[in-house]
Amino acid sequence: MAARLKRCVVRRRDGPEQHGVAASCLRELRDKACGVLAIDKAREPITLVLAEDGTIVDDEDYFLCLPPNTKFVALAKDEKWSSKSLDSGTSWLSGAVDEVDSAVEKWKQLARQLKDDLSSIILMSEEDLQALIDVPLSDLAEELAQGETKVQVLQDTLQQVLDKREEERQSKQLLELYLQALKTEDSVLSKVADPQAAPRDMDVVDTGTSSTGTAAKTALSDHSLAALREKPAPELCLDSQDLELVLKEDRTALALALGWDKQKAGALQEACDQELSKRLQQVQALHSLRSTSKGKKTLPWGDWPSSKRKK
Numbered sequence: 299m300a301a302r303l304k305r306c307v308v309r310r311r312d313g314p315e316q317h318g319v320a321a322s323c324l325r326e327l328r329d330k331a332c333g334v335l336a337i338d339k340a341r342e343p344i345t346l347v348l349a350e351d352g353t354i355v356d357d358e359d360y361f362l363c364l365p366p367n368t369k370f371v372a373l374a375k376d377e378k379w380s381s382k383s384l385d386s387g388t389s390w391l392s393g394a395v396d397e398v399d400s401a402v403e404k405w406k407q408l409a410r411q412l413k414d415d416l417s418s419i420i421l422m423s424e425e426d427l428q429a430l431i432d433v434p435l436s437d438l439a440e441e442l443a444q445g446e447t448k449v450q451v452l453q454d455t456l457q458q459v460l461d462k463r464e465e466e467r468q469s470k471q472l473l474e475l476y477l478q479a480l481k482t483e484d485s486v487l488s489k490v491a492d493p494q495a496a497p498r499d500m501d502v503v504d505t506g507t508s509s510t511g512t513a514a515k516t517a518l519s520d521h522s523l524a525a526l527r528e529k530p531a532p533e534l535c536l537d538s539q540d541l542e543l544v545l546k547e548d549r550t551a552l553a554l555a556l557g558w559d560k561q562k563a564g565a566l567q568e569a570c571d572q573e574l575s576k577r578l579q580q581v582q583a584l585h586s587l588r589s590t591s592k593g594k595k596t597l598p599w600g601d602w603p604s605s606k607r608k609k
Contacts, residue, residue: 307369310335311377324361331372341374352379363421365414405429409441412452419459427460476583487534516555517543526566527556533573541574
């Protein structure tokens with residue numbers, strides 16, 4: 299999809315002529331300004347500043363947030379903007395520039411953007427959204443030339459957008475933690491896995507006899523029993539099905555099968571129980587993320603919601 303063109307007005311610092319150009323980005327605006335203003339290549343690169351106050355515009359996102367027909371002054375190399383240029387006699391720069399509080403000027407500029415195009419909300423930063431939310435209702439209503447009831451709905455909408463971004467950031471962080479946990483688990487399993495492992499055999503096997511001559515019967519395969527005996531963290535080597543089998547085993551039978559005492563077999567079962575619980579929690583977290591994602595509703599930009607503003 300082609301980038302949307304923005305209408306702009308450009309002129310030189312001391313030149314009386316102004317030119318209208320359309321550009322989709324700052325780079326394109328600079329190139330077109332150099333062409334229509336006949337700026338020599340030796341005096342490039344140029345700097346674009348706002349004609350009303352000399353603010354340097356070098357951020358792409360800020361450029362996209364500016365309203366249509368914003369007036370720019372193109373400064374060639376070594377040139378500086380001066381308020382004296384406002385006295386050049388041009389009709390489009392009338393009146394002197396008064397010094398105003400930067401915070402007040404910022405929210406007023408943002409309010410003008412919303413007045414021109416409500417969809418510009420999606421381009422605003424969280425700081426910009428908060429600035430508009432904090433403006434007194436009567437001041438914002440006066441700036442937008444709207445009733446206070448409608449402006450209250452607008453501020454509620456801005457608060458909802460801000461809250462939604464916070465929820466999305468938290469969901470993203472939770473997903474990153476989950477993926478990191480999976481990556482760590484896969485790394486551990488790859489280090490301890492035995493590439494020469496024999497095929498699984500889930501039939502009941504006889505692993506030998508105890509010192510009293512009693513056969514130790516278990517539902518675990520030879521491979522699983524070998525992993526339990528030999529690996530430093532055997533609970534990480536087994537899949538969830540084997541972990542459940544270990545938990546179901548009688549502690550005495552498990553100790554006999556492994557040639558351990560009952561205390562050591564009990565500690566193994568506790569470790570397997572903790573590992574299984576951890577895996578279940580990870581699966582539940584993923585399901586929760588999917589449910590949250592499916593449950594999100596797109597904010598209707600055309601019809602402002604009327605929910606209460608969060609404090």
